[in-house]
Amino acid sequence: MEGKIALKKLLEVQEKAYVNDTDAINWTEEPSIKNTLGSSLLSLSLNNLEPPQNHEQQNLNQLGLLQIELEEVKKENQNLRSMLNEISEHYAALQNQLLLAMQQKKLSSSPRNNEDMQKDSQQNNMEKPALPSCRQFLNTGKINNRVILQEAKIVEEQAFEASCKKARVSVRARSESSLMGDGCQWRKYGQKISKGNPCPRAYYRCNMGTACPVRKQVQRCAEDESVVITTYEGNHNHSLPPAARSMACTTSAALKMFLSGSTTSSHGSTYSYSNSDLFSPLCTSTYYPSAAPSCPTITLDLTQTSKNNMKFPSAISSNHLQPFPLSLHGQPQQSEGILPSEKNLALVDVVSAAITNDPSLKAALEAAVSSIIGDSQKSLPTL
DNA sequence: CGAATTTGACCCGCGC
C-alpha cells in the first residue's frame, strides 16, 4: 500500500514536471519522494513478520525496482517532451501554411476586379526597381508574408474570441459513467428530459473559479446509450489542472480549427469545413443539430475507435470539404480525398502519423483515455 | 450542518 503511494507520488511529480515543462527533476533530491519512499519502506519493514536479515534484502529489492521504474518513467518523460516539441513545431508550421492559404484565398476573392489588381501591380512595378535582385525579391516576399500572417492571425483571433462566446464543443465518448473525467469541478444546476431522447440532459457549471462562465451539458445518446455526449460552452477564467487542461486544449483547438474553417464554408444547417481530417482517423468532426441552432457546434466523436475496431476511417466523409487535405506526413497536398494507396497503409502508421500531425488529436485521445480509465487510475501518467 | 443534487417552476427564443 505504502509502496503504491510512493509510486503514485513519483508519477505525480513526473506529471508536474511534464506539464510545467520544467527541466528534468533531480529525482533523488526530491524531498517529497525521499520522505514517501522512506516511510513506505519503513512501513513495509514494520509490517513484515519475516526475520530481520530479510528486511534489508527486501528493502533493497524494493528500492531497486523503484529505481528501475523511476528510470523508465524518466526516459518516457523525455521522449514525450521531445515528441511534444516536435508536434508543436509541425503544428505551428501547418497553421502558418493554412493561414497563408486562407489569406491568399481571401485576396483572390476580394471584390476588386482583376483590372484593378493589374493596375496596382503595374503601379508597384513602376515604383519599384525594374529587376529586383533575387535576395530583394525573397526579402520582400518574406516581409509580405509576415505582414499577411500577422493580419490573418489578428483577424482570426478576433473572430475566434467573438465566436468562442457562443460556439460549443461536443465530445462523444463511450463511457459507463455519465460523467467524463475531464479534471474540472462541476456543479450540477439542472436536469431536463429533452425531446427525442429518453435520457435526461444534465446541466453543469464550472465550480473551480469564481464566476467561471464555462458550462457543460451531459446526455446519453438516444441511439446508443453507451455513448455519452458532453457539450462544453465558454472559456475558463482560471488556471486548470493538467487533466482539465488537456480537455480544454482539445476543445479550444477543435473550436479554433472549426471556426477558421466554418467562416469560409458554412452553409445552412450543415457545417462543412476544411479541417475535418485533422481529427481523423480517430475523431470525426460533424455538425449535430443542437438546441441552439444559432450556436456553431463542433463534435469530436471519440466513439469511432471502438465502433470500427480501429479500422481506417470511415470518418473521412465525402461530405466534408477538404481544400487542404493533409498527407500523413503533415505536408499540405492537393487531392480530392484519400488515395487508395493511403488506405493500404498499416494501421500503426496511420494512427502514429495522425497523432504526430495533430496535437489536438493527441489531447483528445488523452482526454478520452482518461475518461475511460476513470477516477480509479488517476495516478497514471498522462500520454 | 454545510455542500451537493434534485426537481418543479419560470423565462425566453423560435416557429407556426
Add this chain to the structure above:
DNA sequence: GCGCGGGTCAAATTCG
C-alpha cells in the same frame, strides 16, 4: 399571439 422546448433558477431534499 400562442405553444413548444431548451435553459436556468431556487427551494427542497439528500448526502457525507
